[in-house]
Amino acid sequence: MKCFRNYLRGLVAAFSVALFAATSVQAEPLKLRLSVESTPGASTQHMLASFRDALKAEMGDDVMIEYFDSGTLGDEIVHMQQVRTGQLDVIPIGSDAVQLDKKFAVFDIPFLFSSREQVSAVLDGPIGKELDESFQKNAGLKVLGYGEIGFRHITNNVRPIVVPDDLKGIKLRTPGSKTRILSFEMLGASPIKMNIGEIYLALQQGVIDGQENPFGNIVKNSWYEVQKYISLSRHVYTPITFVMNLKRYESLSPGQRAKVDAAARKAVEMSRQYGADNDATLEAEIRKKAPTVQFNEIDSKAFKKAAIPIADKIGEIAGKDFAARFVAAAN
Secondary structure, three states: OOHHHHHHHHHHHHHHHHHHOOOOHHHOOEEEEEEEEOOOOOHHHHHHHHHHHHHHHHHHHHEEEEEEEOOOOOOHHHHHHHHHHHHOOOOEEEEEEEHHEEEEHHHHHHOOOOOOHHHHHHHHHHHHHHHHHHHHHHEEEEEEEEEEEOOOOEEEEOOOOHHHHHHHEEEEOOOOOHHHHHHHHOOOOOOEEHHHHHHHHHHOOOOEEEEEEEEHHHHOOOHHHHOOOEEEOOOOOOHHHEEEEEHHHHOOOOHHHHHHHHHHHHHHHHHHHHHHHHHHHHHHHHHHHOOOEEEHHHHHHHHHHHHHHHHHHHHHHHHHHHHHHHHHHHH
16 A cells, blocks of 8 residues: 555656646747847838837747847848848848849839838738748748838939939949849949948948938938938838748747737838838938938839839749739739
8 A cells, every 4th residue: 555655646746747847848938039230220120129029018028039230140141041040030131032032023123112002012912922932932931021121212422313314324332132233234323232331431432322222221321411412213112021930930839929920010010100200201301411412303204114124124033923913913
């Protein structure tokens, strides 16, 4: 009998240890590493910080977040490598998304979008889902949502850009996107690939004549201080492709995944509102701070005509069928 009682005590003790271990595993907080190359106030940094705060609000002590910005861990290309290898869990990607998946080249088709509502309808619909599935397959990344870098404008120190011929010979900084470079080459400019952190000094020293970015980045980086002309081109809309390492995403419990998805949706909404607010206020801010900078409208009809062969060329890169569906969805 004594042996039997000892046996029962042993079973109870073993069960208690197992239960404690299971509870401890369940209670282990989710650990995530988040990073971005941009500094506080930039569109990509704003979205990542919004996600961090929203996830913390969703999960409380059930999540532990390591957060980096201002290029602490490298530039966007380095970040894309790190998130794919699992060194990072979540990052925002701008124009360089096309370097991981050629389908994203469609965002470099110029003069396709004219409103945020138009963009949102495309990104939040079947096209956005197809891009997510393609990114999972080709890059090993789960798209959590699409935020906003925004509509881009051309600034330079040579002349106002009104018609395509005005771009001839302009040394224009572009991101690393081959199709963005192709677009400006076909429009007659001399595009130069350059890290975003090098732009101000390059403009100041005349290494480049100009650049193309949304107002948020133009103001955040004070490029208007070293530019004479701002042409309101709105030539392309750049989304933020907000991603998580796919294996990491798939390793989450259903409850964790639901909370990550909810936080990402909140970050998407905040990012798009941030872009809209910037467009409403930052042009006026530049005009006030730099009254000598000349603003001008472009001849959109002339540029749209010049963009037709560019769209065809980009369609060949992104895939003709997908590009056709993307353009149809945009229209």
